[in-house]
Amino acid sequence: MWMITGGAGFIGAHVVRAMTQGGQRVMVYDDLSTGSRDRVPDSVPLVVGSVLDGPRLDAAIREHGVTGVVHVAGKKQVGESVERPLHYYRENVTGLQTLLETMTANAVDRLVFSSSAAVYGMPDVDLVTEETDCRPLSPYGESKLVGEWLINAVSRAHGLRSAALRYFNVAGSATPELADTGVFNLIPMVFERLETGEAPRIFGDDYATPDGTCVRDYIHVEDIASAHLAAAVRLTRAAEGTALTLNVGRGEGSSVREMVDRILKVTDKQGVDPEVADRRPGDAARVVASADRVREELGWSAQYGLDDMIESAWEGWRHRHA
Template sequence: MTVLVTGGAGYIGSHVVRQLSEAGYTVVVYDNLSTGFADALVHGERLVVGELADSDRLDALFAEHGFKTVLHFAASIVAPESVTDPLKYYSNNTRNTLNLLTACVKHGVERFIFSSTAAVYGMPENGIAAEESPTVPINPYGTSKLMSEWMLRDVCAAHGMRSVALRYFNVAGADPQARMGQRTPEATHLIKVSSQAALGMREKVSIFGTDYATPDGTGIRDYIHIEDLASAHLAALAYLERGGETTRINVGYGKGASVREVIEMVRRVSGVHFPAEEAPRRPGDPAMLVAKADRARTVLGWTPHYDDLETIVADAWRWEAKLNKR
């Protein structure tokens, strides 16, 4: 079966594409390569370079392949940036998802897996988010994704398509064989930034906010290994192929690590005591965001295999060292 993966040359998309290919799917990737890389497609998947805003190009691609399954990753994802440039997020995330869904309806797509985010929850009570928790995003990034979820829900109800919206928590790490990983030039992911500091590529790591109501005063996040996140997409696809109904699923481990704990783990794994500097809070950052992640296991049958901060950091460090030939 041929599946379409938008944004499949990016960090998360490329890991999912690799796992899909290894599982026997034929994959077509549609990506504008603004943050993705063609050489991240390690199994020779077909790459079509294009914009989701190009409705004619999308229409021709769907007509050529007759896709019945679409996995949608293409998006802008930096929450602080969305606060200063909201229209970029409503354009690239919400409007372009509308364009993609329009093509899906026109060409009879049956299954749709959406790359959503825990940012749709905003600041949940006690910092723990369940799928039933109120969705009150505190930045345009979260709002743009929530609006896309709403469109997807309504399209499925109206046209018989079935979907899974996967709400990611903090994705980190890299392929354990170091074939691919996070490559965004101006990345804001803490583990990547810390690894770059350990390699001497950055002078220091900034700790944005040290006065949160957490044990060490720094923000707590639920870090999930990219390989486990990718496997959740294959579990979601298998669920839909079994006839599963439209749903939304958190993808996290259900436990958190603070900024200081992550920095100390990168120092330990790398053997480098790089400097960390305290800085003011960033706009749009909650104190704590951790998943209630039971549904992924019970509904999708998903089983994580890399649920360990040291493993996540070690794989990220190995990739970063390879990427920068250290």
């Protein structure tokens, strides 16, 4: 049985869907602070609790016979982490520490960890590999990197088998009901501005990129979910102490202007001219994954393209605002 922390959230619910479709037995552990019960299928057990609550975690692991954990729960907004660093370290680092202590006490020895490309900061490289220096720019990125260090230490000391998945820019939805309800990423931010009659906003058009706007590696949330399934399967046959660190991206860069143009086409707003604003502090010109290692280790590669992400996100947006 796999316990999926944060399984009632946007990414977590997609992981639940992928793992159940892949034949894995799962249960969800979520405090419902940002997740929703409606995202959890009736056939999947749900325990409401915080990862900071050791006794609650212990009871859930024992009751459901948990043998592995996919840890998606955590706080993930970069800007908020700058304003509330203690909150982010408590939720993302102390919460992980509590989870690892409970897992170790119950001999649960498999962990798939949701990390982030935010651990890299502003890498000055064409493709970001897992060996690229990690210089996070926010408490959020720091908390994910510290989490990786902690997991690796537990793997060495206790034989934990782990995989840290460094997501790049997640977008899209498997179904309209599972769509992202936040407005923190590029695609929903453009949708929101279009809905209010405002022009999409591009932050900076003077970067050293082909069209002057930032270049990112966008990946469909269904691909993110399938990578978790592949990692979970890989860990079932891994040696004790295995600790994998893997980028999860398409290995292809797309500029902000290209994405906005595609969004305008999907939403039938081609006549709208984007508004260019000042650069945002901390935005790197280019952050694109090398996806070689995840393909070699897991036999995994992304299956969806940009239009799949935008069209599915648009269906979810319209469903939510119907």
